[in-house]
Amino acid sequence: MLLTAARRVGRALLVVLLVTMGAVVLLSLAPGSAASVILGENATPEAIDALNAELGLDRPLWSQYVHWLGDAVTGDLGESPITHQPVLDAIFERLPVTLELAALGLIVALVIAIGLAVLSATWPGSPLDRAIAALSSVFLSVPAFIAGPVLVYLFALQTGWFPVTGWTRISEDLGENLRGVVLPVIAISLTEIASFHRLLRTDLISTLREDFIGAARAKGMSPRYVMTRHALRPSSFSLVTLVGINLGRLIGGTVIVESFFALPGLGQLVIYSITARDIITVQGVVVFIAVVYVVINMIVDLSYGWLDPRVRKAATA
Amino acid sequence: MTSPDVVESATPLPAGSESAATALGPAGATPVATGGMPDVPRVHQPRSILVYLSYAWLIATILLAALADVLPLASYSIPIGRPRQPPSAESLDMLLGTDQQGRSILSRCIYGARVSLLIGTAAGLIGAAVGTLLGMIAGYLGRSTKATISLVTDAMLAFPPLILLLALSAILTPSVKTLMFGLTLLIIPTFIRLAIANTLAWSSREFVTAARNMGAGHGRILIKEILPNLLPPLGAFLPVVMAALIVAEGSLSFLGVGIPPPQPSWGGMISDGKEAIETAPHMVFVPAAAIFLTVFALNQAGDHLRRRFDRTMRD
Numbered sequence: 001m002l003l004t005a006a007r008r009v010g011r012a013l014l015v016v017l018l019v020t021m022g023a024v025v026l027l028s029l030a031p032g033s034a035a036s037v038i039l040g041e042n043a044t045p046e047a048i049d050a051l052n053a054e055l056g057l058d059r060p061l062w063s064q065y066v067h068w069l070g071d072a073v074t075g076d077l078g079e080s081p082i083t084h085q086p087v088l089d090a091i092f093e094r095l096p097v098t099l100e101l102a103a104l105g106l107i108v109a110l111v112i113a114i115g116l117a118v119l120s121a122t123w124p125g126s127p128l129d130r131a132i133a134a135l136s137s138v139f140l141s142v143p144a145f146i147a148g149p150v151l152v153y154l155f156a157l158q159t160g161w162f163p164v165t166g167w168t169r170i171s172e173d174l175g176e177n178l179r180g181v182v183l184p185v186i187a188i189s190l191t192e193i194a195s196f197h198r199l200l201r202t203d204l205i206s207t208l209r210e211d212f213i214g215a216a217r218a219k220g221m222s223p224r225y226v227m228t229r230h231a232l233r234p235s236s237f238s239l240v241t242l243v244g245i246n247l248g249r250l251i252g253g254t255v256i257v258e259s260f261f262a263l264p265g266l267g268q269l270v271i272y273s274i275t276a277r278d279i280i281t282v283q284g285v286v287v288f289i290a291v292v293y294v295v296i297n298m299i300v301d302l303s304y305g306w307l308d309p310r311v312r313k314a315a316t317a
Numbered sequence: 318m319t320s321p322d323v324v325e326s327a328t329p330l331p332a333g334s335e336s337a338a339t340a341l342g343p344a345g346a347t348p349v350a351t352g353g354m355p356d357v358p359r360v361h362q363p364r365s366i367l368v369y370l371s372y373a374w375l376i377a378t379i380l381l382a383a384l385a386d387v388l389p390l391a392s393y394s395i396p397i398g399r400p401r402q403p404p405s406a407e408s409l410d411m412l413l414g415t416d417q418q419g420r421s422i423l424s425r426c427i428y429g430a431r432v433s434l435l436i437g438t439a440a441g442l443i444g445a446a447v448g449t450l451l452g453m454i455a456g457y458l459g460r461s462t463k464a465t466i467s468l469v470t471d472a473m474l475a476f477p478p479l480i481l482l483l484a485l486s487a488i489l490t491p492s493v494k495t496l497m498f499g500l501t502l503l504i505i506p507t508f509i510r511l512a513i514a515n516t517l518a519w520s521s522r523e524f525v526t527a528a529r530n531m532g533a534g535h536g537r538i539l540i541k542e543i544l545p546n547l548l549p550p551l552g553a554f555l556p557v558v559m560a561a562l563i564v565a566e567g568s569l570s571f572l573g574v575g576i577p578p579p580q581p582s583w584g585g586m587i588s589d590g591k592e593a594i595e596t597a598p599h600m601v602f603v604p605a606a607a608i609f610l611t612v613f614a615l616n617q618a619g620d621h622l623r624r625r626f627d628r629t630m631r632d
Contacts, residue, residue: 011468018472026484134367137620141613143564145571145584146605149591157595252477256568260591270480271572274487282484289477297475 005302012298019290020072023283024065051081077284082276087284090269097167098265101257102250104181105188106243112189113196118227120197121204132197140194147187148260155183165262184257192246199242203235244300248293368621371614378611382431390424394579397421401597414599417589422600425581426607432493432582433611436566437559440497444504445558449551451505452512453539457520466509473506479568486574496575500562507558511551519546549626556619560612567608583608 059067071078077087116136120129156164162183168176207213208231216226255267262268266285273281381388391397391410396419404414410421455466485499519525520543528542569575570584578585583604590600 011471014468015471015475018469019475022472022476026488137367137613137616141560141609141616143567143608143612145568145587146609149587149594149601150605153594153598153601249477252480255479255483256571259572267480270483274483274574277487279487282487286476286480286484289480290475293477294475 008298008301012294015294016291019294020069020287021065023287023290024068025061026283026286072287077287078280080273080278080281082278087281088288090281091266091285091288094264094266094269096170097263098251098254098258098267100170101181101184101188101254101263101265102247104185105192105250105254106247108185109189109192109196110243113193113200114232116193116197117200117204118232120201121208121231122223122227124201124205136194136197139190142190144187144191144256145260147190148184148257151183151187152260165260167261167263180261181263184254184261184263187257188250188254195246196239196242200235200239203238204231207231207235240303241300244296248296251292252289365617368617371617371621374610374614375618378430378614379434381427382434385427385431388427390427391421393420393425393428393581395420401593401600403597403599404603413603414597416586416600417593422586422603425586426583426604429581429583429586429604430607430611432576432580433563433566433608436493436497436500437562440500440562441504441555441559443497444501445508445551445555447501448505448508449512449544449547452509453516453543453547455509456513456516457535457539457543463513467513470506470509473502478503478565482565482569483572483574486569491569491574491577493576493580496566496569500565503565504558504562508551508554511554512547515547515550516543519543550623553619553622553626556615556622560615560619563608563612563615 068078075088077091079086080090083090116132120132123129152164156162163180166180168180170177213226213230216230217223221230251266254265255270257263258265258267259271266289270282270285273279273285389409396415397410398415398419400415400417400419402411402415402419404422405411410423413422413426416422416425451466455463482496482499482503486495489495489498520538525538525542528538533541566575566582567584567587570582571588573585573588575584576582586604587601587608590597590604594601
């Protein structure tokens with residue numbers, strides 16, 4: 001158990017190393033030099049050379065990488081040449097917004113998807129199951145950039161129930177904050193509902209075929225009790241994995257929603273940095289999100305073995 | 318299908334398990350009916366009308382996109398009337414209304430379909446080819462080759478997809494070529510993983526051993542013995558990947574870093590229309606419907622093909 005854990009952590013470290021290399025190479029891909037991109041087209045060659053030297057971009061790529069990595073390990077991802085704010089500060093300033101969106105989106109999606117999956121797995125193949133399957137296929141085909149405008153048109157402009165755009169801090173007014181995130185959260189959760197429902201339905205149906213479910217039913221337990229107490233838990237392990245992966249994915253995946261609803265999260269930071277050609281910030285955010293993704297995946301991987309005793313046995317066998 | 322236990326094999330099941338599953342369906346919930354026979358989920362879903370409609374939509378879209386030049390359509394870049402006109406039946410070009418510059422939305426939707434389908438297909442095929450090749454080699458050779466390739470795959474999957482595409486567009490200038498490059502890069506790891514899993518399953522089979530004993534080299538075994546078996550499951554995955562690629566292209570164009578104007582793209586049209594959504598909602602709803610229907614149809618087609626050709630999808 002400890003050995004597999006150590007192996008997984010080592011592998012995650014290797015992946016993180018590769019990711020950072022990729023991000024540094026990405027920066028060097030910029031045509032001309034990063035300095036000319038930062039300073040704009042009208043910069044004098046002297047100014048470009050000076051900035052290149054300042055950023056260390058006149059050195060060979062491997063030396064740049066080692067230098068960058070040394071800084072990054074101590075939490076220094078560089079400083080934005082435009083706002084002169086350290087990149088890591090900018091990230092932590094905006095992370096709460098993105099985290100709130102991702103977490104609420106996943107919770108809403110989970111609640112709805114578990115309900116739908118229980119309904120479909122109770123009567124597999126029934127008209128109800130097929131109707132839910134069709135609904136989930138529809139959800140799967142509604143990307144956030146379609147859901148956003150349509151939701152705003154229906155529930156903000158036509159009815160006025162929710163604000164069109166804008167962000168209120170939780171500390172200022174919790175109610176307003178929640179009212180503002182309803183539409184973005186729905187836009188995020190639609191595709192998640194579909195993927196969670198599909199997975200849990202399959203797992204539930206195969207669990208319901210197991211002998212211990214038959215035994216529970218034979219004892220006269222009500223179908224609802226069997227479903228909630230016996231079937232749901234052993235069926236939810238792969239769902240836990242998927243939720244973990246999607247949380248990592250959503251931390252970078254709320255860009256569209258943040259840009260459309262004008263929410264000051266990480267995605268908006270990326271969009272803003274890209275329009276301003278602030279490559280250092282973009283690189284910092286890419287590395288940050290990738291590392292978070294790897295770490296979440298690793299935690300999920302490890303907890304999976306801890307949650308489900310069968311996995312532990314399979315690993316040692 | 319499932320591993321047959323004693324009870325199941327004692328009960329004669331009709332050859333086409335479909336009727337058995339149908340008969341069991343709703344009754345499966347009661348303990349009496351499940352006494353010995355577990356309720357088996359339907360393996361072959363009854364042919365859904367949705368699947369046929371999906372194929373019809375895809376064929377129609379492909380035909381329209383391919384024939385756009387010969388169709389009696391207005392140019393996608395020249396205004397044909399007043400801006401933001403709602404859909405009307407007065408002429409073919411006005412059928413879906415006009416956009417903020419007075420250009421025909423019907424024409425822009427059809428030319429936009431061309432871009433979306435072209436990028437989805439080209440990036441999908443190139444990515445699938447590269448990914449399958451790498452995955453096949455990794456799965457077949459195993460050991461350090463497999464370890465290295467899977468490590469790089471993991472690293473590629475760790476990059477946040479949309480952010481990676483955005484970063485690429487910040488560094489390189491947005492163009493169809495850049496977009497294709499980024500999107501291809503995005504789907505290669507998925508196909509590597511799929512190909513590794515499938516190659517592992519096939520390369521231990523008897524006919525591969527037989528071929529090796531007859532003196533076939535690695536290249537011959539990979540191409541003649543293993544590749545033909547990988548094509549159905551991986552090919553069946555292609556529509557789903559194309560749907561994801563069309564969504565990714567739409568997202569980038571929506572954010573203004575995808576297909577550069579004046580070339581129309583569905584995501585760009587939604588982005589143009591969102592400013593005027595209160596007064597001219599058709600500017601958003603028409604391209605949104607086009608993307609939704611195409612993605613939905615591709616997903617349906619992908620599910621249908623996978624049910625038929627991917628053995629791992631069956632119980």
